[in-house]
Amino acid sequence: MLTVVLAPFVAAGAAPLLVRLLGHRASFVLALVPAASFLWLVARTDEATPGILESTPWVPGLDVALDFSLDGLSLIFSLLISGIGTLIVVYAGGYLKGHPMLGRFFLFLMMFMGAMQGVVLADNVVSLFVFWELTSLASYLLVGFESSKPAARRAALQALLITGTGGLALLAGLLMLANAGGSWRISDLTGAGSWIQDDPLYLPILILVVLGCFTKSAQWPFHSWLPGAMQAPTPVSAYLHSATMVKAGVYLLARLDPALGGSPEWLWILTGIGGLTMLMGVVFALLETDLKLVLAWTTVSALGTLVFLLGPTHEPGAKAAMAFLLVHALYKGALFMAAGNVDHEAGTRDLTKLGGLMRVMPVTFATAALACVSMAGLPLGLGWVAKELIGAAKIALEDEFGITVIAATLTNLMLFCVAAIVAIVPFTGKPTEPAEHAHEAPWSMLAGPVVLSSLGLVFGMAPNLVADSLIAAATTAVMGRKATLDIVLFKAVDWKFLLTLATFAAGAVLFAFWRRSAARWRAALNPTLDRGPDRGYDHAMAGLAALATWQTRIWQPGLLHRYMAASFAVVTLAVAASLARGDVRFNLSFDGGRLIEWAVFAVTAAAGLVAAFATTRLLAVTALGMLGLGVAMIFMLFGAPDLAITQFMVETLVVVILALVLIRLPGFRLSSRSDRPRWLYGSISVGTGAIVTLLLLGVLAEPFDPRLSEWFGATAVPDAFGHNIVNVILVDFRALDTLGEIIVVFAAALSALAAIGIGARARR
Incomplete structure (x- = not known):
């Protein structure tokens, strides 16, 4: 596991040289690193259910080690990071072909990959936090890669400040958690849930950890950095949204569920904030015209769904969360790469300017359509399986929590509408001007979306390929007990099945209304929605600058x-x-x-x-x-x-x-x-x-204590060879102090000389 984590960092160091030697073809060499990790992880699938522990001394003096753990939860995340990472590296070589900073881009991307592998495999609180912060640093470099653009610089700084501030809260929470659980190993802490929840500091621990996870996974009101991160090149967006940083908070919540979950506070916070985030994200997606921003807001909604499902701490919710995690990674990676193909070949991502691309970009259209099948939860896609599991989780949540889950149902029908928008609007209808100049993307940019969208279809028709080895194994790790998963693709027609069909129908009706009224909706709602957390971030930064100016004027006036x-x-x-x-x-x-x-x-x-x-x-x-x-x-x-x-x-x-x-x-x-x-x-x-x-x-x-003066008197002559004790003290026993005084006098003399020179020049 240490090799899986460190190999991307080694590749990052070699990336600039490889690009200098091979150009954009260096992507094929660099892709071998995550591909090898993916194959190694696949070979360890059977061993992950009981779990594999590995420890390497790091800072022995502080009893800090690089502890790694591979179980069902870390396996599914690590497979997504390495598998999708392989496709993203190949895709980036084609997308950024000829870019003068391609070597630097691959350096940042591989460092990002290694940091995420460290987060999901770490079994030590200290090493987890180190890799956690490395993901923030790497994402800052990737989001701000086009540093000549003010919008990219703003987005990168926003992402760094929000996730970095959350990281500080997480650090405090993890340290308190380790103290309450009596161990630095995360595997030990997950087994000490009763002790931790009985600790008087349980609530502060929970709030701090949740703050760190919510900022990382873009939960309301910390979500504004994620759509802004679309200023990054499309390979970064695809990787960021499908398999890496945005899901780090979800991973940590799932990992710490046995330790912190099950309390009313955990249930209310995760269910409430998660439900609000998933509903808000899909509403914003309906109001966007930029294809990447539409997908970005659906990622916000998906992250809210995952947090919502983890709130109840029951098996149906954990199963649904793990299934939806896999589904979302596959379809979102494919859709972002398809959107990148459209932007790369047609020259725009604006939905109001796109249409008729199906004729000139048939493969891209096919991949986007297949991915949207999973996104909408239609039969034959893996999203259909996840939808059934989410439905079971909603029923269990309603029975346990005592409320109807209206937000989840509304989210489903609006997500169906968004899937229709992404699959239909850019590719059908009368060809627009961008479509007349477009052509199909090269194979390096098609391999990723074709593989991911096809996997969504294959796993949807044969879900048993991933049911036990990935979804059930991850659920076992989250719940701390053995979980099984029985999937039936087509169940009997009952009220739940009819409700699903009604959701599809409502989504189709909403899409029809959207095509006719989207412009009016935007005009009516955008002025209100623009006053949200993103505007609040700008006000907060302006206030921080004003505060800094005020306190600088007070405390550093130059007098x-x-x-x-x-x-x-x-x-x-x-x-x-x-x-x-x-x-x-x-x-x-x-x-x-x-x-x-x-x-x-x-x-x-x-x-x-x-x-x-x-x-x-x-x-x-x-x-x-x-x-x-x-x-x-x-x-x-x-x-x-x-x-x-x-x-x-x-x-x-x-x-x-x-x-x-x-x-x-x-x-x-x-x-x-x-x-x-x-x-x-x-x-x-x-x-x-x-x-x-x-x-x-x-x-x-x-009373006078003569010991020091007596010691000076006894040692002045034999040790310092001086009979004047005061001189001996100054020159020998306090030599560094005397040297410091000489330096101060010398610095004062230089300052005086400079002041005299300034006065002389002013008079001249």
């Missing part, structure tokens, strides 16, 4: 005195809070002091006041120099002559250098009082001084 004030205020408040919470004693003993000490204190305090109220830079610098000299006198009075001499030298040099620099700078006066609220800065200064004073009094109240 040094504001930065210093904020830094001192934060430190002062933090230390004051620590002192208030701690048990601190203060040494308040006072012996009256000597006259010279009072004199030095008065001079130092006066210098500080002058510096605080100075209105010119030169006066402020002079006052600060006097303040420093006062500190040096304090060092002298209390027995530290070496520090005093150093302080004298530093203050003298600083005052002289700053005075020379300030004379050369424009604007000799300090900034206005409105820019410097003296009362605020004065309060911060007094608070900082008070806190430092309290800290010193608290330190003096504690």
Whole structure:
């Protein structure tokens, strides 16, 4: 399994070189990688039902391993990723033939394939999340592949932000889930459902995990990124919608169903949001004129259907979900590639400009028609089997949940109408101008839709080929117990069969009304529907930009005195809070002091006041120099002559250098009082001084600990060969600190030199 996951990444690295050597024919070589994975997985079909576990050490120090698991659920997803991926790679070679960035495209596509294989095969929370985020990154690169187009850049950023934000929620949820379940292995967590649901953090875990899955699988209100992703080239759209990223959220919900499912919260959230999404998606599909967007909105509806079916956590729903997962992958991959053929050969995807393509593109028409048979759920297609299973799931849901599933029935009849639109409108009727110039696509672009649509027909007529090996095996993995699947293609005529026929008839009537009234429907509904989540995304981004501008103006105004004030205020408040919470004693003993000490204190305090109220830079610098000299006198009075001499030298040099620099700078006066609220800065200064004073009094109240000074005295000569202990501390024991101080002084000197240069150029 490690090879299945890593092989696409290796192929991604080799893709640019292969394209440089072979051109678009490199697609045939690259397609061998997913084809080999597909064959390996087919050979392991019988072993997947009990499950295969594989572990490779990754970060042993953190007990993180690349754990992989192959069971019925991961098998069906992995087969779709590798099987459809093989056809997509071949298709992309023909579709993007001659594209200057073909090598880069294959690099992104193969990386995307490997990331999805990692998601569905991972059995470790950490590795699952890593691959999960890789899918977001790869999809961002693929959606924004045509980076010269503003719409593509917007769509790529939108997809990244929505799915990335959901990924952060998922990370928190997975970490809490692992903590509640007591294991990092997903296979262990799925067996600990009772413990997890009894945990007091079950609801936060559920909400966070569901948020991550809903953003990835485009559930309302996070669905807007998926139609926008149609800015990507058609091979990406076909792969994205049929087998990869959009179904990652559905996969994780199905995988975690034994751990999180079965609760009322799980039922209400998945059934409610899933039902709303499946109904909303198909309504939007009826209002679109772009063929790819029509298919994209039906994918939103299909994803809602899958989530809706997983909500009840019962066997009929799981069977229907797994069957519909397979059906949707086959017909949606075929339809997107057929739509790409139409766009590639006719030059447009606009349904209002297409017609009569059946004569010039017969194979594309046949594949689209066969795929739409499954999409509509007509007999002989695999969609008919899935429809029967979904009907059984709806009945079970209604009995258990106590409500009628009207949304699902409405979705079925509208989906029938959409299937008729896709199969009939572009290909029948009077040939339009695009049809006069169109011709059939090359075989590399026909192989994919022909294979996928044919498989839908073959599996529809012989469903036992996939019933036990794929659908029942996946259901077993979801439910955590053995599931069987008995499929009867044509049952007795009963009310359920008659309801199905009525749905078909209602869909046909709706299609007839659509052909006559679609333009009026769009004109009436689009102004309202345009105010949906996609517009909300634009408002959210505009609000985020405004917030960033506001907070940047507040916190990063480019004024040094504001930065210093904020830094001192934060430190002062933090230390004051620590002192208030701690048990601190203060040494308040006072012996009256000597006259010279009072004199030095008065001079130092006066210098500080002058510096605080100075209105010119030169006066402020002079006052600060006097303040420093006062500190040096304090060092002298209390027995530290070496520090005093150093302080004298530093203050003298600083005052002289700053005075020379300030004379050369424009604007000799300090900034206005409105820019410097003296009362605020004065309060911060007094608070900082008070806190430092309290800290010193608290330190003096504690018994003196001479261990450090004794250690310096004992080691200065034998270790550092110096008799001046202060110098030894600075040069040897605190060498890096001293080096840092030198670097700071040097940087300040460079800044001063630059400022002088700017002033000189301004005067010239």
